[in-house]
Amino acid sequence: MIDRRAILGAGLWIAMAAAPSALAQTPGPGPNRRLGPQQGGRDALPLVVIDPGHGGADPGAIGPQGTQEKRVVLAVALELRRRLEAEGRCRVALTRSADVFVPLRQRVEFARRRQAALLLSLHADALPPGQAASIRGASVYTLSTTASDPLAAALAQRENLADRAGGLALPSVSPEVQRILLSLMRAETRQGSERIARHTLAALRGEVPLLANPHRRAGFLVLKAPDVPSALIELGFLSHPGDEALLRRPAWRAKLAERLAQAVHGYLGRRIQA
Numbered sequence: 001m002i003d004r005r006a007i008l009g010a011g012l013w014i015a016m017a018a019a020p021s022a023l024a025q026t027p028g029p030g031p032n033r034r035l036g037p038q039q040g041g042r043d044a045l046p047l048v049v050i051d052p053g054h055g056g057a058d059p060g061a062i063g064p065q066g067t068q069e070k071r072v073v074l075a076v077a078l079e080l081r082r083r084l085e086a087e088g089r090c091r092v093a094l095t096r097s098a099d100v101f102v103p104l105r106q107r108v109e110f111a112r113r114r115q116a117a118l119l120l121s122l123h124a125d126a127l128p129p130g131q132a133a134s135i136r137g138a139s140v141y142t143l144s145t146t147a148s149d150p151l152a153a154a155l156a157q158r159e160n161l162a163d164r165a166g167g168l169a170l171p172s173v174s175p176e177v178q179r180i181l182l183s184l185m186r187a188e189t190r191q192g193s194e195r196i197a198r199h200t201l202a203a204l205r206g207e208v209p210l211l212a213n214p215h216r217r218a219g220f221l222v223l224k225a226p227d228v229p230s231a232l233i234e235l236g237f238l239s240h241p242g243d244e245a246l247l248r249r250p251a252w253r254a255k256l257a258e259r260l261a262q263a264v265h266g267y268l269g270r271r272i273q274a
């Protein structure tokens, strides 16, 4: 495992050599990033950013019974926050805690600015009629420039429509330095993203219907923070009547939140004392 601070140190050295003025703007972890609770106050706890998809004028998917994705994912996010905060092993921030629209780039920047240890984007999408009837189950997506399969590619394409202005604001260093910084940061971030995907599927498996090949990869804009491990979790497909019926039930959403809390704690390296 690469040490993020070593990466940052090397990266800053490169940035400094190339463009001293860029130093203050270089994104990356702060000095307290890896401190455990025993080494500092509450602020030293890792920050988990939960991102309920869609919101406001963008309802996301709408199920046959009229269930709106934006409402389902917000309900699960609020319950997940409640559980994580009750456990006290991390801090939690939501990109939205009400029915408001937040652009995708802003969601990513929200997590980066706060030097989050993790970004979890929650969704419950629908597939076009024809495909929809037979496909159900939860799935987890991590970033890739090439999609793992047509379904993942189509989902990413639809999600990304919410925010057409892609790309990230990078420090004002030369393109070559940017490239080096980013590839160093991304290597470790990618490992973290793969790890949270594994923890999530381990927590869901046997408890929640899963899509076939439930870990998929595609170019979701909301997963593009180079320095924050990120995963997009589809809690189910609102286009499937069985999934929609489950997602409408508060008890089911509480179960999903409980499983996701387990995954987050596993990722953070501490087990729930259940």
Ligand SMILES: [Zn+2]
Pocket (backbone or CB within 6 Å): 053, 054, 060, 061, 069, 122, 123, 124, 125, 159
């Ligand atoms: Zn969605």
